Amino acid sequence: MEEVLSSGASRVRVQTLGARAVRITHLPADGSIPEDRPWLKYVLRQGSDETPTQLRVEQRDGRVAVHARTGECVFSEARQARIEEDGSVVMAFSTGQNEGFYGGGEWFNAFRRRKGRLHLWSRDSPAVLQSRRTYSNIPYFLSSRGYGLLLLNSHESTWELDPEKGELRVKAAGPPADYVLIY
Numbered sequence: 695m696e697e698v699l700s701s702g703a704s705r706v707r708v709q710t711l712g713a714r715a716v717r718i719t720h721l722p723a724d725g726s727i728p729e730d731r732p733w734l735k736y737v738l739r740q741g742s743d744e745t746p747t748q749l750r751v752e753q754r755d756g757r758v759a760v761h762a763r764t765g766e767c768v769f770s771e772a773r774q775a776r777i778e779e780d781g782s783v784v785m786a787f788s789t790g791q792n793e794g795f796y797g798g799g800e801w802f803n804a805f806r807r808r809k810g811r812l813h814l815w816s817r818d819s820p821a822v823l824q825s826r827r828t829y830s831n832i833p834y835f836l837s838s839r840g841y842g843l844l845l846l847n848s849h850e851s852t853w854e855l856d857p858e859k860g861e862l863r864v865k866a867a868g869p870p871a872d873y874v875l876i877y
Contacts, residue, residue, distance in 0.1 A: 695747070704756035704774060710747045711738055711874065717846070718751065718758055720775040720785075720871035728870045734846070738874065749877060760841075760875055768877050769841050772861040775871035783847070783869045787862045790839055795855065795862070797835040797842075806838075809857050815850040835862075842876040 695710040698721070705725055709717040717738060721727060749768075750761045756774030761767050772786040794806040798814060814833055833845035835853075845851065849867040856863065 699751065699753040699758075701753040701756050704753070706751075706753050706758055708751045709738075710749075713746060713748050715874060715876045716747075716749055716751055716760065717872070717874050722777070722869070728872070738846075749875075760877070762877065768839070769843075769875055772859075772863075777869055777871075781868055782849075783866050783871045785864045785871050785873075787843070787864070789837075789855070789857065789860050789862050791857075791860075792838075793857075794838040795835045796838075797832065798853065799832040807855055809855045811855075812853045813850075814853065840877060842874075844874040844876070846870075846872040846874065 697708050699706045699708060703723070705721040707717075707719040707721060707727055709719075711717055719728070748763045750763075752759050752761070757771040759767055759770040770788045772788040775783065775785045777783055792808070794808050796806060798807075798812050804810075833847065833851060834842060836842045845864065845866070847866045847868070847870065851864060851866040854863045854865075
């Protein structure tokens with residue numbers, strides 16, 4: 695199932711991928727839907743129309759919030775996603791007190807992250823070079839609050855956890871502001 699939500703000049707495409715998974719794409723100012731990379735259709739298959747969703751997505755003031763069937767807000771954006779003048783995209787997600795994050799790929803410095811910065815750069819690496827690299831990253835994080843966030847953006851990105859502000863800020867070198875939320 696797919697729908698477009700509007701809040702003022704901001705528009706968001708919401709695709710149901712399963713009972714507890716949604717894809718959220720912030721649309722550019724012209725309102726066009728960005729074309730997917732060819733491989734994405736094999737990775738993100740939408741749930742059938744018979745799949746009852748257990749999530750409700752709403753948009754207010756350009757920000758997205760996702761609610762469970764019980765009405766509890768399980769995820770929300772702290773600020774509206776935006777495209778900077780240099781073409782980079784900035785997103786900020788609200789975090790809870792003492793919320794921890796797991797993931798980001800192969801790192802040797804922490805398991806549970808509560809604050810700090812990670813620099814990710816997803817890129818294709820020829821097999822001949824892979825054996826010499828010890829770092830692999832996956833722009834996916836699992837929250838101690840029960841949701842996972844997968845960024846559908848292969849540009850170089852910086853992820854900054856700031857518990858004092860209560861947010862996870864993501865800046866990627868290029869658009870789109872496109873992610874999957876799994877609860």
